[in-house]
Structures are given as C-alpha cells and as structure tokens.
Amino acid sequence: MDVKTFDSSYEHALQLDLQDELASFRNEFYVKEGTIYLDGNSLGLMSKRAEASLLKLLDSWKQFGIDGWTEGEHPWFYLSEQLGSLMAPLIGALPEEVIVTGSTTVNLHQLVATFYEPVGKRTKILADELTFPTDIYALQSQIQLKGLNPDEQLVQVKSRDGRTIDEDDVINAMTDDIALIVLPSVLYRSGQILNMKRLTEEAHKRGILIGFDLCHSIGAIPHDFKEWDVDFAFWCNYKYLSAGPGSVAGLYVNRKHFNRTPGLAGWFSSRKDKQFDMEHVLTSAEDAGAYQMGTPHILSVAPLIGSLEIFQEAGIERLRKKSLQITRYMIDLILSELDGMGFTIGNPLDDERRGGHIYLEHAEAARICKALKENGVIPDFRAPNGIRLAPVALYNTYADVWHTVQILKKIMMEEQYKKFENKRGVVA
Structure with a gap:
C-alpha cells in the first residue's frame, strides 16, 4: 500500500x-444496534430467513407429529440429503457427494474410521501443528483405536513462522509410510488458505488419500472439488454459513469412494428404501448418505434451510x-x-x-x-x-x-x- x-x-x-x-x-x-460484529468466523449472526425456517420446522412438528418425517414442505426423512444437494455448489461437488449430518468432530471420526487403513509400512497420518485442536484429538483417538501409538503414528508438519504452513514442507512429509492426510483448508488463526489442488495432486501421486477441514473456508471462499479430486472433507455450518450455534455439520465424500463401507455405521447409513426393513445386515446408501449415523437433529438443521437460500442468491x-x-x-x-x-x-x-x-x-x-x-x-x-x-x-x-x-x-x-x-x- x-x-x-x-x-x-x-x-x-x-x-x-x-x-x-x-x-x-x-x-x-x-445486527444489534450500536455493535460492530466481527466474529462471524466463529459464530455467524442470525438471519431472518434462518429464524423463519426454524419456526417452520417447529410448526411441522406441531402440525404433523410423526408424519413430519414424510409430510410438509420439508419432510424430515429426506432433509439431510436435500440440504447436502444445496450445499454442494459451495464446494464445487456433485449433489450426491455431500450430506448434512453430525458435527465437525463426529464427521472427522467417521471419515478417518472409514479411510484410515494402516497396512504394512503405511501406518501414519499426516497433519500440521497449527490445526484446530479437535482435529488432533480425533486423529490421536482413531490411531489408538487401531492399537497404535499416536506419538509415533501422527506426523505434524512444523510451521516455519508460527503462523503459516509451507506447502513444500507438507509435500516433503508425504513419505511412503503415510496412509492418510488431514489438513485445514484455511488455518483458523492466521487465515492462510492452503493450496488444496496442489496438495491433493501431490498426495495422489504418492498413493495417499487426503481430506480437508473446511470450517474456515466454506461460505467464505469458492472450492472446486470436482476438479481437485479431493477424497473427503468435513465442516461446521455455524460460522460463515450462519446456521446457528451447534448447528448440524456437513461432510463430502468423493463419488469414487462410494463403494466403501462407512467406518461408523448406524441406521441412517441405510439406503432409504431399506432403512425401515429393520434388517440386521446394513444395506448402505449408495452416496454420501451412507456416512450418516443416527437420526438427524431436525431443529438444529432447520436454520440452514434459510441460510442456504441467502447463499444461493448472493x-x-x-x-x-x-x-x-x-x-x-x-x-x-x-x-x-x-x-x-x-x-x-x-x-x-x-x-x-x-x-x-x-x-x-x-x-x-x-x-x-x-x-x-x-x-x-x-x-x-x-x-x-x-x-x-x-x-x-x-x-x-x-x-x-x-x-x-x-x-x-x-x-x-x-x-x-x-x-x-x-x-x-x-x-x-
């Protein structure tokens, strides 16, 4: 300047x-009069449309009771998939690759439980030392669940300046003992955007699966997952997307992985037409819906309906x-x-x-x-x-x-x- x-x-x-x-x-x-709100990267402000969609879903409970699962303007049984389709353009993904479910940490556990398969020499997970702590806790936990030692199997790329991560350092750490890579798309402190396209290309050259935490990028920057070929991603919806405190989160799974069985299965992992057959053998959904587990939190996902309308228009x-x-x-x-x-x-x-x-x-x-x-x-x-x-x-x-x-x-x-x-x- x-x-x-x-x-x-x-x-x-x-x-x-x-x-x-x-x-x-x-x-x-x-917007509260007399206040300048600059914390939307932590919790977005409430919109009038998010409020209206929450009240509308409350009313559907009032009006329909149990029939709200299949009746009304937004039948609850299909809501997670419908909202996933509406979110897909925000990350440049196909509609069937996105599902609104869980929380950031639950979704990370689900994805790592699915994609982390330590075999032979490839036993380690690569992350970075500046990522949000919940990601590290989840990765340590998943390593322990495999009977391995997180101190040995979790590799964290060091920062050169305490603020940012150099992509060259990440690539140099993609050694032949790395089984999985989990990185933030945007670092939560410094706001640095990592080059997801480049890192994905380099990981795939080495036969490594890679996923990203989009908490600080979704709703703030464009993504092009169809071009970048990212394997998986997860995020919260209460920051830039303004879906409310503790709102239901989202995840993405590249369609080339749809043949995988979810690592953490539940009855909402089922194919929709099979779910109420009540069989004890899971018939997984054939899309990102397979990565759901339990019953969707309808009242916690409701504000996202109104919020996504705004994003479609803007x-x-x-x-x-x-x-x-x-x-x-x-x-x-x-x-x-x-x-x-x-x-x-x-x-x-x-x-x-x-x-x-x-x-x-x-x-x-x-x-x-x-x-x-x-x-x-x-x-x-x-x-x-x-x-x-x-x-x-x-x-x-x-x-x-x-x-x-x-x-x-x-x-x-x-x-x-x-x-x-x-x-x-x-x-x-």
Missing part, C-alpha cells in the same frame, strides 16, 4: 458501501470478491492508522492465500479484545496473542471496518486496555 495515496477518510468508507452490490443482504440479518463468487476487497481495505487501514502501536498483521497479504478474516498479533491481545467489546466491537481472541477480526461479506460494511480501526486507535492511544487483565475468558 502507498500510504500517500490510500484514502483513510470516513467518506471513502461510505462511498465503498454505496458501491457494494451485496449491501442489501445486511438487512437479512439481526453467490459464493460475489461473496469472495467482496471479502477480499473488505479485508484488503481493513489491512490498508490498519497499516495507515495503527503504525507504531505494536500490532503485527499475521495473516497472508496475498489475495490467493488469505481467507475471510484478519489476524492481528499483539502482546496485549486479550486485554485489547476486552476493550474492544467495551467499545461495542465484537472480536475473537486466540491464545496466546491473536485478535481475529472477520468482516463478513453478507452483513459487515466498510463503515464497520473504518469505525473498528478508529476504536482500536483510541484504545491504544488512551491505553484503555490496561484496566483489564491480560488473560482470556472461559470462552474466547
């Missing part, structure tokens, strides 16, 4: 908002375009306004490597986050020294970003953060 030519004025922010072709979608969401390409523009604007504002105040921008600056949030590092990060909240800005603290700020394309404005940076500047200049303890809350 050329500081001399960058326009840091409030008027410029307002002008950018006037030019925003997605601006009308902000009216779809419950389009993931347009959302990505605005996300890149507004995060670039925030980076430029930070460089212009917060110089010399101890902040380091920890996420990649290149557009093709940057996800949907800004990652600031500061020695007083926990205290600064508390001061931001006191000033009406909702950030996200990540230990030990990270501040995540996510200007979500659907409901955040350039004016939001401008006010946030000015509030940060005021907090630092007046040392407002010093009245707070520099440690996180119970929930960060």
Whole structure:
C-alpha cells in the first residue's frame, strides 16, 4: 500500500458501501444496534430467513407429529440429503457427494474410521501443528483405536513462522509410510488458505488419500472439488454459513469412494428404501448418505434451510470478491492508522492465500479484545496473542471496518486496555 495515496477518510468508507452490490443482504440479518460484529468466523449472526425456517420446522412438528418425517414442505426423512444437494455448489461437488449430518468432530471420526487403513509400512497420518485442536484429538483417538501409538503414528508438519504452513514442507512429509492426510483448508488463526489442488495432486501421486477441514473456508471462499479430486472433507455450518450455534455439520465424500463401507455405521447409513426393513445386515446408501449415523437433529438443521437460500442468491463468487476487497481495505487501514502501536498483521497479504478474516498479533491481545467489546466491537481472541477480526461479506460494511480501526486507535492511544487483565475468558 502507498500510504500517500490510500484514502483513510470516513467518506471513502461510505462511498465503498454505496458501491457494494451485496449491501442489501445486511438487512437479512439481526445486527444489534450500536455493535460492530466481527466474529462471524466463529459464530455467524442470525438471519431472518434462518429464524423463519426454524419456526417452520417447529410448526411441522406441531402440525404433523410423526408424519413430519414424510409430510410438509420439508419432510424430515429426506432433509439431510436435500440440504447436502444445496450445499454442494459451495464446494464445487456433485449433489450426491455431500450430506448434512453430525458435527465437525463426529464427521472427522467417521471419515478417518472409514479411510484410515494402516497396512504394512503405511501406518501414519499426516497433519500440521497449527490445526484446530479437535482435529488432533480425533486423529490421536482413531490411531489408538487401531492399537497404535499416536506419538509415533501422527506426523505434524512444523510451521516455519508460527503462523503459516509451507506447502513444500507438507509435500516433503508425504513419505511412503503415510496412509492418510488431514489438513485445514484455511488455518483458523492466521487465515492462510492452503493450496488444496496442489496438495491433493501431490498426495495422489504418492498413493495417499487426503481430506480437508473446511470450517474456515466454506461460505467464505469458492472450492472446486470436482476438479481437485479431493477424497473427503468435513465442516461446521455455524460460522460463515450462519446456521446457528451447534448447528448440524456437513461432510463430502468423493463419488469414487462410494463403494466403501462407512467406518461408523448406524441406521441412517441405510439406503432409504431399506432403512425401515429393520434388517440386521446394513444395506448402505449408495452416496454420501451412507456416512450418516443416527437420526438427524431436525431443529438444529432447520436454520440452514434459510441460510442456504441467502447463499444461493448472493453467490459464493460475489461473496469472495467482496471479502477480499473488505479485508484488503481493513489491512490498508490498519497499516495507515495503527503504525507504531505494536500490532503485527499475521495473516497472508496475498489475495490467493488469505481467507475471510484478519489476524492481528499483539502482546496485549486479550486485554485489547476486552476493550474492544467495551467499545461495542465484537472480536475473537486466540491464545496466546491473536485478535481475529472477520468482516463478513453478507452483513459487515466498510463503515464497520473504518469505525473498528478508529476504536482500536483510541484504545491504544488512551491505553484503555490496561484496566483489564491480560488473560482470556472461559470462552474466547
């Protein structure tokens, strides 16, 4: 950025908002007056359509009782498959390759139980040292269930800078003893996008299956799994997709693997026409539906119906375009306004490597986050020294970003953060 030519004025922010072709979608969401919500990469705001679809599914229970499984606008028995079809365009997959089910960690357990087959020399799982802890816990658990030692069988690629993972280091770790690779699509702290296409190609050259955790990419960046040939993926739906706290998650299985028996079977793994035959021999669904286990959580999946309507209208390409523009604007504002105040921008600056949030590092990060909240800005603290700020394309404005940076500047200049303890809350 050329500081001399960058326009840091409030008027410029307002002008950018006037030019925003997605601006009308902000009216779809419950945005609390007097608050700037920049935590949509942790929990997305409620939309009016998500609320309406939840109430509609509640009403179907009221109206139909048990017949809600097959009656009404959204019969529950087929809902997971229908929503999977609606989600498929967000990752560039075929409709039958996606199912809405489980949670992030449950789905990871399911997929690793299915695809991790330690045989001969190939016994290890490759991950990275910066991934979200739940992925590591699940991988360790699955290794133990195979009677192996996680300390020996789980390989974690080291970061060179503590923020990002170098794809060359991942590829170099794809040795002939690796049976499976599980990586994040976007690193949850720094927001770095890993090159999923390249990593998948390199894994397949070596005969290794590879899957990705999409929690911080789905709904924020486009994917093209049909072209990239990724083996499997899993994600939550409560961040950028705004399906509500603890909402039902999703998973993807490449159709070339549909002949596999799910590692963790249950009666919803069944082919639909066979499920109520009550046989003690499973006839698996012939698509991603086979990776379901128990009865779907209808009221926890209901908000996703309304949310996906919004994504269909907005389009993931347009959302990505605005996300890149507004995060670039925030980076430029930070460089212009917060110089010399101890902040380091920890996420990649290149557009093709940057996800949907800004990652600031500061020695007083926990205290600064508390001061931001006191000033009406909702950030996200990540230990030990990270501040995540996510200007979500659907409901955040350039004016939001401008006010946030000015509030940060005021907090630092007046040392407002010093009245707070520099440690996180119970929930960060």
